[in-house]
Amino acid sequence: MVETKEAWGSRVGLILAIAGNAVGLGNFLRFPVQAVQNGGGAFIIPYLISFLIMGIPLLWVEWGIGRFGGTLGHHLTPFIMDSMAKGRLWKYIGVFGIFANIAIASYYCYIESWTMSYVLHSVLGTFNGMSQQQVSQFFDNYLNVTLSTTGIPYEAITFFVFCLILNTWILSRGIQGGIEVAAKIAVPLLILFGLFLVFKAFTLQAGEQGAIYDGFVGMNFLWTPQFDSLANPKVWLAAAGQIFFTLSVGMGSIQCYASYLKGREDIALNSMSAGWMNEFVEVVLGSSIVIPIAIGYFGIDKVVELVGQGGFGLGFRALPFLFTQWGHLIGAIAGVAFFGLLFFAGITSSLAMGTPIMGFLQDEFKWKRKSSAIAFGLSILIMGLPTVLFFQKGVFDEYDYWGGTVSLVVFAMFEVILFSWVFGIEKGWEEIKKGADLKIPIIYKYLLKYVTPIILIIIFLSSLLRPAGDDWSKIGTAGWEFHNGSIIGKILHKGIGPNKDYFADKFYAENDGVVSDIKTGKLGYIEITRNPNSDIPIVNRYDIGDEDKIMVKKGEQVKTGQVLYEGNVINNVFFIDISRLLLLLLFLLISYLVWVAAKRMKNNLQTTS
Amino acid sequence: MNIGALIFMLTTEITITVLTVYFFVRVLRSPKHPTNSEIDE
Numbered sequence: 286m287v288e289t290k291e292a293w294g295s296r297v298g299l300i301l302a303i304a305g306n307a308v309g310l311g312n313f314l315r316f317p318v319q320a321v322q323n324g325g326g327a328f329i330i331p332y333l334i335s336f337l338i339m340g341i342p343l344l345w346v347e348w349g350i351g352r353f354g355g356t357l358g359h360h361l362t363p364f365i366m367d368s369m370a371k372g373r374l375w376k377y378i379g380v381f382g383i384f385a386n387i388a389i390a391s392y393y394c395y396i397e398s399w400t401m402s403y404v405l406h407s408v409l410g411t412f413n414g415m416s417q418q419q420v421s422q423f424f425d426n427y428l429n430v431t432l433s434t435t436g437i438p439y440e441a442i443t444f445f446v447f448c449l450i451l452n453t454w455i456l457s458r459g460i461q462g463g464i465e466v467a468a469k470i471a472v473p474l475l476i477l478f479g480l481f482l483v484f485k486a487f488t489l490q491a492g493e494q495g496a497i498y499d500g501f502v503g504m505n506f507l508w509t510p511q512f513d514s515l516a517n518p519k520v521w522l523a524a525a526g527q528i529f530f531t532l533s534v535g536m537g538s539i540q541c542y543a544s545y546l547k548g549r550e551d552i553a554l555n556s557m558s559a560g561w562m563n564e565f566v567e568v569v570l571g572s573s574i575v576i577p578i579a580i581g582y583f584g585i586d587k588v589v590e591l592v593g594q595g596g597f598g599l600g601f602r603a604l605p606f607l608f609t610q611w612g613h614l615i616g617a618i619a620g621v622a623f624f625g626l627l628f629f630a631g632i633t634s635s636l637a638m639g640t641p642i643m644g645f646l647q648d649e650f651k652w653k654r655k656s657s658a659i660a661f662g663l664s665i666l667i668m669g670l671p672t673v674l675f676f677q678k679g680v681f682d683e684y685d686y687w688g689g690t691v692s693l694v695v696f697a698m699f700e701v702i703l704f705s706w707v708f709g710i711e712k713g714w715e716e717i718k719k720g721a722d723l724k725i726p727i728i729y730k731y732l733l734k735y736v737t738p739i740i741l742i743i744i745f746l747s748s749l750l751r752p753a754g755d756d757w758s759k760i761g762t763a764g765w766e767f768h769n770g771s772i773i774g775k776i777l778h779k780g781i782g783p784n785k786d787y788f789a790d791k792f793y794a795e796n797d798g799v800v801s802d803i804k805t806g807k808l809g810y811i812e813i814t815r816n817p818n819s820d821i822p823i824v825n826r827y828d829i830g831d832e833d834k835i836m837v838k839k840g841e842q843v844k845t846g847q848v849l850y851e852g853n854v855i856n857n858v859f860f861i862d863i864s865r866l867l868l869l870l871l872f873l874l875i876s877y878l879v880w881v882a883a884k885r886m887k888n889n890l891q892t893t894s
Numbered sequence: 895m896n897i898g899a900l901i902f903m904l905t906t907e908i909t910i911t912v913l914t915v916y917f918f919v920r921v922l923r924s925p926k927h928p929t930n931s932e933i934d935e
Binding site: 329501561 | 895896898899900902903906907910911913914917918920921922924
């Protein structure tokens with residue numbers, strides 16, 4: 286058995302670290318959006334049922350796999366899974382448990398860096414006096430690395446690098462001295478900031494500080510049960526998907542954390558405690574901040590429109606403006622609390638993503654802790670820079686889709702099948718019960734064997750074959766059309782629009798709208814506003830070069846497919862395919878390193894025997 | 895806020911808060927487990 290020097294210093298530290306890993310930006314930005322889009326209060330019923338029958342069993346499986354591997358001296362899913370079953374295939378399925386962490390951290394650390402920057406801007410009062418449109422434009426300008434609206438050169442890159450240095454430094458201090466200390470500071474602060482914002486949301490009154498509705502109007506909207514939505518399979522799929530992503534399962538980081546447990550330490554109660562802590566942050570805090578405050582100022586219709594743009598639209602385009610309505614001091618405090626909360630939620634997750642990579646280098650290649658942490662930071666810099674530089678070209682979304690969505694579902698599906706069917710439910714059940722400080726109901730043995738794998742297979746198949754308009758009634762018929770967001774739809778570049786070639790001499794409008802702005806010369810662009818009559822405009826900005834010939838005029842109505850400009854065009858589809866290739870190469874590189882490490886391990890065993 | 899939404903919200907949030915506190919307190923009160931080396935000894 287290989288002995289490891291790293292271990293958790295305290296049980297509370299471990300639970301806070303795992304809860305911090307699960308609590309992420311999605312708790313505050315994704316959950317409320319999902320709830321609004323899927324029946325308001327009724328969403329919570331399938332959501333909690335999914336937590337009980339899929340979330341908790343999955344947590345036990347991942348903790349169980351991790352602790353089992355740790356007792357054999359393994360901290361990484363390729364080697365843990367290899368030790369649980371015969372056959373080489375499992376080792377390479379386990380590669381997902383390293384791959385996902387690098388792929389996700391590459392774009393996640395970028396979001397984390399936005400929150401750092403927005404904390405600073407909240408303190409500096411950057412948003413004071415700005416209109417809603419200006420705050421929204423600020424976000425667009427921030428993402429455009431060639432622009433600097435704040436005086437900090439290449440601000441997006443500067444904050445991204447600073448964020449990576451901070452992550453690397455904490456990781457280099459190890460499990461006890463780095464991750465555990467960070468979790469013990471970040472999680473309580475996150476809850477404190479959250480409680481402050483919940484208080485502000487609940488006490489928001491119509492007519493005061495520019496609010497048009499009480500905070501309770503938003504709560505009413507979010508919590509009014511619409512029981513008819515329970516009959517809609519889409520709501521159940523969305524609820525199961527939310528539980529899956531909120532718990533950070535299918536990544537390999539929980540297994541890695543659990544592999545550092547000592548001896549016969551409990552996993553049943555630990556995982557319940559961390560899981561419910563995540564639910565508290567998501568349901569109690571997450572539902573009571575963004576939506577009630579936004580509805581208090583914008584009203585329900587506009588918030589529903591904003592929700593259509595996703596959680597980032599609400600969090601980074603709307604809330605900074607709303608906080609300024611509370612006056613300079615309270616607005617600054619609220620900005621620091623909200624973006625600070627998102628930062629703490631983010632960093633506790635990104636630290637968890639660094640642990641498997643460090644473990645891999647330390648265990649298999651005998652690297653020192655500091656060198657492993659620096660290697661993690663550098664690999665995220667290399668993989669993450671494309672998401673920073675080409676954010677608006679779709680690279681960020683590709684990383685999120687393949688690394689942060691598909692890979693997790695595939696990995697979780699296989700690991701549950703491995704645990705319940707290959708390793709065997711009897712052995713698996715004993716592993717979960719070993720040292721348990723909690724009596725686990727026997728029904729979970731059967732849920733683990735039958736229900737959890739089936740739900741995960743359904744989630745995978747529904748992602749693979751998702752129909753256009755989510756209309757499942759045509760399944761198997763000739764009229765079946767794949768959704769743009771389905772796995773097959775993505776592979777086929779469905780919904781890519783009229784600019785389908787990598788390189789072209791014309792650029793076509795991707796949506797109907799109005800040409801709201803044109804700037805020529807260096808850093809030129811054409812802006813198309815898709816909903817010109819709305820208070821919350823959806824704007825597409827297309828960068829143009831010095832020599833490009835503009836074919837539209839400001840104020841002109843344009844139709845999808847109409848030529849906007851002529852010149853040397855490199856379309857988004859080129860960047861999308863390059864990012865897919867990068868991710869594929871990353872997976873292959875990790876697989877190769879796993880193969881090398883496994884070969885070394887085998888040779889060492891032969892030498893010692 | 896209508897009564898149905900209020901009851902639904904309070905029931906859910908109180909249940910989740912109580913369970914979160916309950917499990918966390920149980921963790922704090924649970925006895926320390928022996929480590930591998932202690933078992934070996």
